[in-house]
Amino acid sequence: MSSPPAISSETSQSKKRRIAVIEIGTTSIRMAIAEGNEESRVQTLEKLVQTVAIGEDTYTVGRISRNTIETCVGVLKMYQEKLREYRLTDPQNIRVVATSAVREAENTLAFVDRVFIATGWSVNVLDVAELHRVIYQGIRVWRDQLPTLSQDRWVIAEVGGGNTEYLMLQHGEVEVANAVRLGSLRLSALLKTYDAPEGQWPVLLRKHAQRALSGTGIYAERTPAAKLLLLGGEMRLTAEKLLGVESTQEAALITLKDLESFTNRVLSMNVDELVREFHIPLPDAENLGPALVANTELAKELRVSKIHVLPATVRDGLLRELIDQDVWSDELVQQIIRSAIDVGRRFQFDESHAEHVARLSKSLFNQLAPLHGLDRRYELLLVLAALLHEIGLFIGTSAYHKHSMYLITNSELFGIGRKQLIIIGLITRYHRRTSPKSSHTGFINLERDDRVVVIKLAAILRVALALDGARNQRIHDFECTLTPKRLVITIPEISDLSMEQLAIRQIGNLFEETFGLPILLRGQPSLPMRKR
Known part of the structure; x- marks a missing residue:
């Protein structure tokens, strides 16, 4: 193969x-x-x-x-x-x-x-979010065959057995990632609930596909001049039959007119004829017609005349992540961070403060690696928590850290799964004075290793917040020195650290409880210029 x-x-x-x-x-x-x-x-x-x-x-x-x-x-x-x-x-x-x-x-x-x-x-x-990340990773494997993926507006979709997953890209950046409850097997199961002759099935399939798509963000007005890229075995088969290409080897371009014609041909054949004609297993033959109807209606909804077909699969994305040992590329990380910033803007967060705290958190994570012992995967979770730690203020100032957790765990971040969202939410939950307790349901329901991750990252986030205690983003560079008795953070060119030291005293207790080290902030004033 x-x-x-x-x-x-x-x-x-x-x-x-x-x-x-x-x-x-x-x-x-x-x-x-x-x-x-x-x-x-x-x-x-x-x-x-x-x-x-x-x-x-x-x-x-x-x-x-x-x-x-x-x-x-x-x-x-x-x-x-x-x-x-x-x-x-x-x-x-x-x-x-x-x-x-x-x-x-x-x-x-x-x-x-x-x-x-x-x-x-x-x-x-x-x-759904994890699946979208894996699909995106799989597309990257084949990107050389479609270089305009990083230049134009694209809708990338795959009609599966249960759902249609789709991504909207603008100049290579993911703007939307979503799923529609529209799939070939779901459509087939729906047909069986109707007492209708087979001759009416094509009409019913199209109506259900149109209804499912009408409630989504997939429509021409939202995606003007978008190009459509379709994935999935049914579309690979279609491209192979229409163009005579080995679709598992290269990208293909077909017209909507040809797709409609091929779909009508498939719908006119019974299952046995499809098995003989296309040399496919019986279950694939049963789902071929519904899948093609869903793909055709999607193309019509976007009003495109040409359709790109790419042989990218979920397995391609999984292989890439496995060989990379789950260390995500900088490109993917930036996609996820942009998604978090979009969520923050939706809840009117203080963007400059959030981004500064995120930078401080990242620097702390890297400098304190010998202390916390966490691998690079957790750096992103800390950065995301730093970006979103104050979005709960959109609801109210009282107990806003709890509101932040609620909003995070009920939001969608591109590529971030449910378990990771819970960890991010809990990190923000503990960014103020409250420490984790056994009575906190969300925290205690985690496995021990994940609870330890939450505690460590929340402690680091608190230090980052203290370094911007004045909320003026004046501290950019600092050096962490680990001694047997304390963590010393030296900040160059600043002598008055009273605001930051006060913040450390107020919220730095979790760091000392977690790592057994108090924190000493040390200013290092700039040297005066010598007179000649």
Whole structure:
């Protein structure tokens, strides 16, 4: 089976490691095995797919049946045997994720626990924000084939089995990331609730797709002159049949007119004819028509005449993150920070103060690395908490730190999952005088490692806030010195630190409780110029 282009065309033998990602989707379970190194070069070695219609259970009865769960376990055990052939057994090199069909099921925990008991694998059930991040990462792998992605306005969408995920980009920056409850399997399940002849199904499919899209931000007036990029297996098949290209190897451009014609052709065929004509499994044939209808109506909603098709997949994004060991690129981090600033502006935050505290927090995090022992992933959580720590003032000044936590945990930050949002919210919850208590439900419900992260980052955030105690952004550079008895922060060219020292006395207690060190602020006045 063909593979996506390597992140670099060069080859390197430095620290190569084999990795695998498994996506438990709505209609199938897919695995990609790859090899990569520290320069983030990734080469796919093998791809496997097994059809399992998990979504058929979720979208009809609301839960995954016992038979379907055991079928999934059987597939995963088979994949486990394949990975043993590659000597791939270290959990650090294997990632298993699930999407909407598992996420929306009533028995998600039972499914995840059964997989763990049978295979030892922990399934990460991706929420919408995490899925958008992974899709974005996957697109970056193929970006050389569409260089205008960083120049023009784009709508990037994938019609899945359960939902349609979409990103709106302007000059490469993510403006909107959202999901619509419009998917091929969801549409198919909906049709079965109607007592209508098959001849009326195309009309019903189009009406439901139009209704689902009408309540979203996807429309031509909001995205003038936008280009449309569609992902997904059905669109790859369409491009292959219309253009005769091997769509897993290159980007393709098709017209809306041709897509409509191909969709009508598919809708005129029965399932057996689709299986024979396109050499696809029966479940894929059942969902092909609904998926193409959803894609066609999306293109019509945007009033585009041409459609770009890219073979990027969720697996591409997962492989990239796994080979990078979850250290996100500067580009992705900036996308996330821009998303946080947008949230802050929505709640009328003090932007200059928030950004300054974020810079101070980042510097503290890096200088105090030997003390806190946290890896780079947590730096971003601290920066986001620093940016958003005061948005609760939008509601009121009394207990605004609690309001900040509420607003953060009920907002959407691009690429940031639910668990990370809770951690960010709790960091802001404890940025004032209150320390974490066992009576605080959100805090005590975390696992111990995450509670420790919250305490450490909240303590560092308090120090950053104290350094801007006068709210005049006068402190930019400082040097942290760790001694056995205290943390000394030396601030050059400033002698009067009375405001900052007062702030340290008021809110610095959490730092001393956490790290066992009091804080000493030391000014270092600039030397007077000598007279000649």
